[in-house]
Structures are given as structure tokens and as C-alpha cells.
Amino acid sequence: MMEMTKKRAPRVQKKIKALLNNETGVVENISASGGFLRMESDLPTEPFHLELKISEFKTIKLECEPQWHNSSGLGFRVLDVEEAKDDVFTRYVENQIQALKVYGTDRVFKVEIVVTLKNTNVFGNVYFSNFIEYQGVVREKFLMATVPDLHKLMANRSVRLVTVDTYNRFVDNAYFGDTLVVELTTSEIKAASCRLDIIFRNKVTGQLIGEGYQRVCMVSEKGKVIRIPDNFLAPLNFYHEIKG
Numbered sequence: 001m002m003e004m005t006k007k008r009a010p011r012v013q014k015k016i017k018a019l020l021n022n023e024t025g026v027v028e029n030i031s032a033s034g035g036f037l038r039m040e041s042d043l044p045t046e047p048f049h050l051e052l053k054i055s056e057f058k059t060i061k062l063e064c065e066p067q068w069h070n071s072s073g074l075g076f077r078v079l080d081v082e083e084a085k086d087d088v089f090t091r092y093v094e095n096q097i098q099a100l101k102v103y104g105t106d107r108v109f110k111v112e113i114v115v116t117l118k119n120t121n122v123f124g125n126v127y128f129s130n131f132i133e134y135q136g137v138v139r140e141k142f143l144m145a146t147v148p149d150l151h152k153l154m155a156n157r158s159v160r161l162v163t164v165d166t167y168n169r170f171v172d173n174a175y176f177g178d179t180l181v182v183e184l185t186t187s188e189i190k191a192a193s194c195r196l197d198i199i200f201r202n203k204v205t206g207q208l209i210g211e212g213y214q215r216v217c218m219v220s221e222k223g224k225v226i227r228i229p230d231n232f233l234a235p236l237n238f239y240h241e242i243k244g
Contacts, residue, residue: 011035012096013105015242019051019059020044026242027052028073032093034064038073047079054092055237056190060085099238103146109184109239111141112203115174125173132166135198135214138182142196146235159229160219164193168212172202179203185241192225193217194236 011031018027018037025039027050037043037050043066050062061082068075081089119130143150143161153159174180181201188195194216200209220226228236 010093010097012093012100014096014107017053017242019053020048030093030096032078032090034067034075034077036073036075043069043074048076050076052089056188058088060089060092062089095234096238099234103235103238107185107239107241109142109145111138111182111184113137113180113182115176115178115180117176120176124175126175128168128170131168131170131200131210131212134180134182134200135166135168135196135212138184138198139196139214139216142184142235142239143232146238148231158221159226159232160221160223161216162219164215164217166212166214168198168210171208171210174200174202174209180209184239186236186239187241188215189228189233189236189240191227194228197241 011029013029016027016030018025020037020039023039023041025037027035027037029036030052045066047063047065050064052060052062054060062078063080064076065079066074067077113134115126119126119133121127139161147153179202181203183199183201185197186194187197196214196216197211198213199211201207202209218226218228218232
């Protein structure tokens with residue numbers, strides 16, 4: 001008689017910050033039934049409680065059991081989810097799995113920018129303020145590629161994106177004709193604001209050209225700060241990267 005193979009629960013290839021005994025770790029390959037935990041400190045050998053930080057302001061407590069370990073970390077099984085958070089945890093995993101189908105497996109949003117003469121100065125290199133302009137270009141391409149009905153939202157001005165602050169650190173020069181690969185990830189996602197982290201690299205050499213960020217918030221048509229709408233929040237969460 002043929003032995004039936006148990007179907008493995010779908011897993012999310014995403015780094016999620018977690019707390020174990022007040023020490024910070026990272027959970028990878030999370031599913032509704034388990035995951036993989038990496039920590040700098042000793043890994044547990046007995047059942048343990050894990051706090052999974054799925055956003056800047058939302059944490060889910062899990063009761064877990066070690067299954068296996070290697071030099072990189074610990075595979076664990078979820079035994080229980082804190083009361084009233086079971087549905088939240090399940091929806092989070094399901095939403096992340098669905099996002100993989102929509103956005104693909106690369107959690108770094110990338111675009112290319114070709115340096116033109118108008119973006120260079122008399123010395124032939126890109127003038128520093130143009131990197132801030134490039135940030136705006138990348139931000140718009142990111143939103144156009146990931147937010148449904150963006151044109152409609154912007155046309156009727158029901159939602160506005162306001163830049164709170166911006167920064168770019170110069171590392172190396174870029175010149176006319178260079179192609180820059182620009183990488184965007186997100187961090188510090190809060191109720192109404194988010195930080196977009198942006199890195200510039202030379203496509204040919206791979207050299208880091210610069211790095212910076214834009215912190216943005218959502219406001220209504222009347223200029224009142226509002227919560228980030230779900231259609232914006234989904235891609236922001238997908239491209240969220242743990243810092244440090």
C-alpha cells in the first residue's frame with residue numbers, strides 16, 4: 001500500500017523580528033504550523049514562548065516546541081497562539097503567501113535610472129541634489145507598480161503622500177551615461193507613516209554610489225493625517241526589511 005505524504009503547510013520566506021526571553025531574534029520561513037528561528041544567544045531545547053513582531057505596533061505571542069536545529073538556527077512547531085490572536089496570525093501568514101503571488105519572491109524593489117546630461121554638473125558627475133530627485137522617481141515607480149488604483153486615488157486626491165523628511169549619503173560619483181540600479185525597501189512602518197530606504201549602485205561595477213531614505217505619511221484630501229490604507233500597506237509590508 002502506498003504511503004501518503006503529509007502536505008507541508010505553505011511557508012513565507014520573510015525575516016520577521018521576534019523576542020525570546022527579552023532577546024531579539026529573527027524568524028524565517030514562517031507558516032501557520034511552524035518556522036525557523038535565528039538568534040545570537042543560545043537556542044531553546046524545551047518548549048518556549050515567542051513574541052512575533054509582525055509590525056511596528058503589533059505583536060503575536062506563540063507557544064512553540066523545538067523540532068530540529070543546525071548551525072544556523074532552530075526549526076520549531078507552533079503549539080498555540082495567544083487568545084484572540086489566532087485569526088490575526090493566520091491572516092498574516094495567508095496575506096504574506098498571497099503577496100508572494102502578486103509581487104514575486106524578491107523583497108527588494110529595483111528600478112534602473114540612466115544618468116542624463118541634465119542631471120550632471122560642470123564636472124560631469126551627478127549633482128548631489130539630483131539624488132533626492134531620483135528618490136522621488138523611485139518612490140513613484142514603486143507605488144505605480146504595487147498599489148492598485150493608484151491613478152484613481154491620486155486623481156481624486158482622496159489620499160496624498162507627504163514627505164516628512166529625506167536624506168542621502170554620498171559614497172561615490174555617478175557620471176553621464178551610467179546606469180544606476182536603485183533598490184528600495186521599507187522600514188519603520190507605523191499607523192500613518194513609513195520610511196522608504198533607498199540604495200544606489202552602479203549597474204556595471206556594482207559599486208555603492210549612495211544610500212538614503214524618505215519618510216512619508218498619509219493625509220486626507222483635507223490635509224488630515226490618516227492611517228495607511230490597506231492597498232498601500234500590503235506592498236509596504238511585503239518589502240519591509242529588518243534593520244540591524
